[in-house]
Amino acid sequence: MRIYRTANGIVLESEGQFKQIRPTDWDAYINRDTLFEEATADFNSDDAELKNTDWLTNIQPILPPIQSQEVWASGVTYLRSRDARMDESKESGGDTFYDKVYDAERPELFFKASAQRTVGTNDSVRIRRDSTWDVPEPELTLFITSSGKIVGYTAGNDMSSRSIEGENPLYLPQAKSYDRCASLGPCLYVPGQPIAPETWISLQIERAGEVVFSQRIQLNQMKRSHTELVSFLFRECSFPAGVFLMTGTGIVPPNTFTLQSADHITIAIEGIGSLVNWVE
DSSP states (O other), rough: OOEETTTTEEEEEEEEEEEEEEEOOOOHHHOOHHHHHHHHHHHTTTEEEOTTTTTTHSOOOOSSSSOOOOOEESSOSHHHHHHHHHHEEEEETTHHHHHHHHHHSSSSEEEEEOOOGEEOEEEOOOTTTTTTTTTTOOOEEEEEEETOOOOEEEEEEOOOEHHHHHHOOGGHHHHOOOOOOOEEEEEEEOSSOOOOOTOOOOOOEEEETTEEEEEEEGGOOOOOOOHHHHHTTSOOOOOTTTTEEEOOSOOOOOTOOOOTTOOOEEEETTTEEEEEEEEE
16 A cells, blocks of 8 residues: 655555545544555555556655654664765764664664755755755655554655764764755555565656666665564654654765756666655
């Protein structure tokens, strides 16, 4: 089941069919431990309005699947991410921090964005004016209810300034959190079972119509489990409307690459779909 937040309300997709349902409060609708069962019942309800199969190309802009939730993020959960963070921080002497956190019991978790600073698919993300080295970070993103249960998934883009974070690890909030620093979408994917570890996530970056970077990785390359990350996030934090948690990236462009304005970014995850953004 895929759940879309649109300007006209909540739309459900199942097996290629789209139906609009009556509930309109996004926060209340998704923040339920039995979301899969209840969304399935709503889809099969006589009150659900059937949409054309070309709904995705004709509907008003799809909104990001977030209303008042916070977005948090996990760092150094893939070996490739650890190596990249160590490489960018060598000159500042911060490289050992990332090596240690990769093997530590406690994961790296940080606040990423408010809903106000988060955009959806077919919208623009930003790179900081005071940064010289910027990359997108494609990440499977969990949606967790207020009780701490993972009920859904979406694609996430954790925009990152490698020049700022590399200068000093203490600059992480500035490297990660700013206007339009995060993107989520295109939907909230709500399966009956946890997402398969063999699922592929891919990143493609186009510039002036040409592909300048493309790579993919399977989720099973991630060192930490989703439930482990959630358990640490909920230790001393409460989330009345639920929370989104980006789970880290295993795809990092080479050190010679940096984003430019007008670049076109596509993050695709099997089962979820494609999150498409361009750079302001």
